[in-house]
Amino acid sequence: xxxxxxxPRETTEGTVYTVTGGDWDEVVQxxxxxxxxxxxxxMGPQHPSTHGVLRLILEIxxxxxxxxxxxxxxLHTGIEKNLEYRTWTQGxxxxxxxxxxxxxxxxxxxxxxxxKLLGVEDQITERAKIxxxxxxxLNRMSSHLVCIATGGMELGATTIMIYGFRDREMILDIYxxxxxxxxxxxxxxxxxxxxxxxxxAVDQIREFVKKMKKNLxxxxxxxxxxxxxxxxxxxxxxxDLAGCMALGATGPILRSTGLPHxxxxxxxxxxxxxxxxxxxxxxxxxxxxxxxxxxEEMRQSLRIVExxxxxxxxxxxxxxxxxxxxxAQLALGPDGLGNSLDHIKQIxxxxxxxxxxxxxxxxxxxxxxxxxxxxxxxxxxxELGVHAVSDGGTRPYRVHFRDPSFTNLQAMAAMCEGxxxxxxxxxxxxxxxxxxxxxR
Amino acid sequence: MSDANGTNGxxxxxxxxxxxxxxxxxxxxxxRVQRGMFGANNGGDTSGYGGLVRSVRLPGATxxxxxxxxxxxxxxxEGALEEQGLLPDNAIEKTIVDRGELTFHIExxxxxxxxxxxxxxxxxxxxxxxxxxxxxxxxxxxxxxxxVYHLRSITHNxxxxxxxxxxxxxxxxxxxxxxxxxNDWHERETYDFFGIVxxxxxxxxxxxxxxxxxxxxxxxxxxxxxxAVEYKGAQIPAPDQRRSYx
Numbered sequence: 001x002x003x004x005x006x007x008p009r010e011t012t013e014g015t016v017y018t019v020t021g022g023d024w025d026e027v028v029q030x031x032x033x034x035x036x037x038x039x040x041x042x043m044g045p046q047h048p049s050t051h052g053v054l055r056l057i058l059e060i061x062x063x064x065x066x067x068x069x070x071x072x073x074x075l076h077t078g079i080e081k082n083l084e085y086r087t088w089t090q091g092x093x094x095x096x097x098x099x100x101x102x103x104x105x106x107x108x109x110x111x112x113x114x115x116k117l118l119g120v121e122d123q124i125t126e127r128a129k130i131x132x133x134x135x136x137x138l139n140r141m142s143s144h145l146v147c148i149a150t151g152g153m154e155l156g157a158t159t160i161m162i163y164g165f166r167d168r169e170m171i172l173d174i175y176x177x178x179x180x181x182x183x184x185x186x187x188x189x190x191x192x193x194x195x196x197x198x199x200x201a202v203d204q205i206r207e208f209v210k211k212m213k214k215n216l217x218x219x220x221x222x223x224x225x226x227x228x229x230x231x232x233x234x235x236x237x238x239x240d241l242a243g244c245m246a247l248g249a250t251g252p253i254l255r256s257t258g259l260p261h262x263x264x265x266x267x268x269x270x271x272x273x274x275x276x277x278x279x280x281x282x283x284x285x286x287x288x289x290x291x292x293x294x295x296e297e298m299r300q301s302l303r304i305v306e307x308x309x310x311x312x313x314x315x316x317x318x319x320x321x322x323x324x325x326x327x328a329q330l331a332l333g334p335d336g337l338g339n340s341l342d343h344i345k346q347i348x349x350x351x352x353x354x355x356x357x358x359x360x361x362x363x364x365x366x367x368x369x370x371x372x373x374x375x376x377x378x379x380x381x382x383e384l385g386v387h388a389v390s391d392g393g394t395r396p397y398r399v400h401f402r403d404p405s406f407t408n409l410q411a412m413a414a415m416c417e418g419x420x421x422x423x424x425x426x427x428x429x430x431x432x433x434x435x436x437x438x439x440r
Numbered sequence: 441m442s443d444a445n446g447t448n449g450x451x452x453x454x455x456x457x458x459x460x461x462x463x464x465x466x467x468x469x470x471x472r473v474q475r476g477m478f479g480a481n482n483g484g485d486t487s488g489y490g491g492l493v494r495s496v497r498l499p500g501a502t503x504x505x506x507x508x509x510x511x512x513x514x515x516x517x518e519g520a521l522e523e524q525g526l527l528p529d530n531a532i533e534k535t536i537v538d539r540g541e542l543t544f545h546i547e548x549x550x551x552x553x554x555x556x557x558x559x560x561x562x563x564x565x566x567x568x569x570x571x572x573x574x575x576x577x578x579x580x581x582x583x584x585x586x587x588v589y590h591l592r593s594i595t596h597n598x599x600x601x602x603x604x605x606x607x608x609x610x611x612x613x614x615x616x617x618x619x620x621x622x623n624d625w626h627e628r629e630t631y632d633f634f635g636i637v638x639x640x641x642x643x644x645x646x647x648x649x650x651x652x653x654x655x656x657x658x659x660x661x662x663x664x665x666x667x668a669v670e671y672k673g674a675q676i677p678a679p680d681q682r683r684s685y686x
Contacts, residue, residue, distance in 0.1 A: 073648040080633075081658050085679040116539055245567050248622025259594070266597050364685045370468070371499050371538050374590050374601065376570070387573040387588060391472065391496045394685045398658075400573035402590070407571060410625050439648060 038066070043424070045074045051150065051428065052435035056412070060421055068416040068424065070409055075439040083399045087365030088114050089326065091396060093186040098401055099437025100183055101146055104139040105379040106437075107188035108132050110399070112269055112375035113388040114190040117368045120319055127315040128192040129270045134205070134308035135178070135187070136270075136377070137301040141212070142171040143380035143432075144294040148219065151291070151429035155232050160222050167215050170208050177201055180337060192318035195330045202309055209302055209309075216302075219295055233288035237415040237427030240285050247414065248407045251382025252297070253431065256282045256289035263378035275304050287430035297380075324366050327358040365394035381405050381432055403437040468497035472579040477685065501534035509598060510542045516563040517544070517554070526553060543601040548613050551604050552640075555619045558591055558600075566591035566600065569616065571626035574634040578660040584608040585636050589616065589623075606636065615641035633658035 009016050043056040055071035079094045086094070095110045096103040115121050149164020172182040178201050179185035179194070187194050223229045239249065241257040254261055260279040264272040280296035282289030318325040327347075331340035347355040368390040376385040382404030389398040408431050415427040474496055477489040505511050514535060518528035531550035536543040546554050558566040570590045577584055583605035592599050606613050615638035616623045627638040628647040635656035638644055646653060655662050666678035676682075 073646075073650075076648040078657065078664075081664060082679070085664050085682075085684075119539065246621045248569060248571065248620070250568075261594050266594070267599070370497060372541075372543075372575075372588070372601075373539050374541060374599070376599075383570060383592075385570050385590060387590065389575050391498075392494075398573075398575045400588075402570045402573070406625065406629075407622055410622065 041421075045071070051433055054409075054428070054433060054435055054438070056424065056428070058416075058421065058424065063420050063422075065416050065419055065421055065424060068413045070412055072406075072409070072435070072438050075435040077440065079440045080399055080401065083396050085395065087394050088190055088368055088396060089365055091399065092189055093184075095399075095401070096184050096186050097436065098440050099379070099381070099384075099403060099405060099434045101143045101434050102139055102379045102381065102384070102437070103183060103185050104132070104135045104188060105377055105384050106401070107186065108136060108270070109375055109377045109379075109384050109386045109401075110388070111188050111190050112377065113373050113386040113399075114368065116373035116375055117371060117388060117390050118190070118324065118366075119369070120191065120321065120324065123319045123321065125192060125316050125319070127196075127313065128317045130308050130311050131193055131197060131317065132188055133270050133272065133275070134305060134312075135175075137304045137308070138171050138174060138205075140301045140380045141298045142168045144298050145171075147380070147429070147432040148223075148291065148294060151426075151432075152223065152229075154425050154429050155229070157223070157229065160219065163215070163218060163222065167212060170211065174201070174204055174208060177204060189318075189326060191321070191324045191326075192316075194326070196317050197312075202312065205305065205309060209306055212298075212302055216295070216299060224292065224295070230288060232426055233286065233291060233430075234284070235286050235288075236419065236423045237287040237290075237430045238285050239411055239415050243411065243414055247411045249382065249411050251378070251380065251404055251408065252290040252293045253408055253411065254382065255279065255293050257285045258283040263376055263383060267376065269375070269377060275307050277301075277304050287426050290430045294380075322357070323361075327354070327361055367392060367394055368396075376402075379404055381434075381437070382408060401437075401440060403440065405431075405433040405435075405437040406440075409433045409438055468500040470495050470497050471577045472496040499536055499538040502537040506535065506537045506542065509596075510537055513542065513564065513598065513600060514544075516561060517557065520557045520561045520564070521554070524553065524557070526550065541599070541601060543603055545603045545605070548604045548606055551602070552614045552616065552619065555589075555591075555602070555616050558602075559619055564593065565595040566593045566598070568592040568594060569620035569622055572616070572623055572630050574630045574636055574658075576634055576658065576660045582607050585611055585613075585634060587613050587630060587636055611635055612637050612639050614639050615644075617641055632656065635659065 038059065038061045041058045041060055043058060045053040045055040053074035055074065057069045057071060058065050059067040079098055083091050083094055091110060091114070092107050095106040098106050115124065145164045145168040149161045149168070152158075152160030152164065175185060176182050178197055179187040239247075239253060239257070241259055243249070244254045244257055250261070258281050260281050262279045263269070265279055277300045280293050280300065282292055328339040328343040330337050347358050370390050370392040372387065372389040374385060374387050376383050378384075383402065384404055385402035387400040387402070388396060391397040412428060412431060415431070416424045419427070472495070474494045475492065477487075477492050506514060518532070521528050521531055531547055531554055533545040533547055536545070544554075558564050568591070570592060573588045575586045575588060577586065585606045585608060587604045587606075589602040590599060591602065604613050613636055615627055617627065618640065624642070625647060627641050628644060630636050631638060631644050632646040632648050633656055645651065649657065664678070664680035666680065668675050668677045668681070670676070
C-alpha cells in the first residue's frame, strides 16, 4: 500500500492529517489476477436501499450471491443504558425513538411492562386503552405504508412511493394533531396517556378513514396484479415455517408461511380480543406474500380504527392512583404548550401539598416494586417484547427491547444466499428492518 | 449518619434484613443493600436521609402449586428431565411465579439440555425463543450476571422465562444457538454489552460496538458518560452524576 497515507499539515486549528485511501491500482491488479469472478461487495452503510445504515457484505460470483452477512450497529445510541438513568416516565421519551416508524408500539410495549411491574394493569382506563389501540393501528398503517413505498421505490416503482408517502402524510398529520409531533411522540405513558385527544381529532380520523378506503385499492391496481412487480417479488426472499421458527422471525414474514400467529389474537393486550378483525396470511413464503399481507393488514387496521372511534366515550385517560398519574394536564398557553393554567394556579396559589406532590412526582418519579416483567405487542414487524427489571427504585434497573427488526434481519442470509444481487434488495425490503430498532 | 446506630429497634448497620425496618420491602431474595439517598456519598448529610438503609429484594422462590398451566409445564419439564436421567433439582435451581409469569432458574451447565427438552417435548413445545436479555446485579456476589430467555410456545400459547446466572469472575454460559439459531445475534449483543461469554457460539464477536471497543457498556460498573451542560446559566451535570432516588 502507499507509503504516505497521512500527511500532516499545520492549520490555525492545529495539525490536520489528510488521510488518503489505499492504492486502488494494487487492488484492481490483484482482482484481475484472480481467475474467478468472486468478489466481495460492501453494500452500505450509506446505500439508499438498505433502509438507513444497514451494511450488507455480499460475496458474489457473477450475479449470484454466494454469501451474505449484515453489519449493524451504526445507529446504536445506547437507549437501553440511558433508560437506567431516567425515571420510568421519562423512559417513554427514549423508547419512542428506537424503531422510529413504530413509535406507538414501542411506547405501548414499554408502558405495558411498567404497568405489569406496578400491578396496575386492571386500573388502566377504558378510554386510554381504546386510544392506545387507535394509535397503534394508525401506526401499523403508517409503518406498512413506508415499507411498501420504499420497497416499491427500490424496485424503481416511484409511483407507489409517492402514493405511500402521500397516505402516510395524512396519518402523520393526525399524530401531530394528537401528540404535537409527527414522530417521537412520548404520548403513551405508564398509567395511561400524556393527555386526552384534542378537539377535532375524531373528526380528522374519520375523514382519514374515508380517504384511506378510497386510496387503498390504488395499491392493488398499481402493484398487486402488476406483472413486473410480481416478477420481481414472487419466490424472492423465500423463508419457510421451519426457517422462521429457527430464526425467530415473526410478523408478516412468519404469516407469509401460512401460520396465523399474531399476538393480538393469541395473547391479547389492550382489549384486542374485543375487536373484530382478521389475521391475513399467505402460503408463498416470499416477498410477494408479505406485500399482500401488509396490504391486507392495513385494511384490517382501518376496521379496528373505525371500531375504536365508535367506542370512544368521555372519561379519564390516566389511572386514578395519584402516586403514579402525572399531576398536570397539558394546555395551550400564550407561550406554547405547557402545564395547564388551572394546575399552575392550584399548586402555586392554593395547595402547598399539591406543589410538593407535583415536584416529587416530576423530579423523583414513582417507585416500582422490585421484580421483572415481560410484555409483548404485535408491532407491524413482529413480536416487540420488553423485558423490564426494577430494583424498587424510581428508575428502571434494566430494560431490554426485543426488537422484531433485529431478530428478523438475521434471516437476511437465509433469504439471499444463492439468489441474485438484485433480489437482495427485494428480500431486505420484505423484512422491513428499521435500523433505529435494530441498533437501539 | 449519627442516628443510624440508634438504640431503639433493629440496627440497620448490623442487620439490614430485619423485617421491622422501614426500608424493608417484604419477602424475597436480597440482591443489594442500599444506603443513603439521592446518590450522595460524600459531603455532609444535612437531611438525615444519608442514614437510610434499605435492602433491595427480588421475588424469591415459589412453592407449589404455581397455579394455572404453570404446574403442568413444571411437571412436564421435570418428568422429561428425569427420563433423560437428569435430576430436576440439579437442573432447576428454583422456580418463581411473579406477576403472572413463570420463571425457571436453570443451572448453567444444564441449560442446553433444558432448552432442548423445552423445545422438543410435545407437551412443552416452546418452539420460539425471543432472544436473550441480560441483567447485571453488581452487588449480588457470585451471581452478578443473569441471562434471561423468554420462550414462547405457539402450539400451546404459553410463555415462560429461563434465567441463568454466572459470576463476574467466570462469565461463561452455554450458547443456545444449537437449539435456537435465532439467539445468534442476541447472544452477540449480550456479549457485547455485558461480557457474558456464550460457550459454543459460532462467532461470538461484538455486534453493536466497534470491534476494538474497551469494556462492556451495559454493565452497571460501566459509566454512562456524558458531559455537564450549561442551561440558562446553571450547570446541569451529566445524567449519571445527577441526584438519584433509587
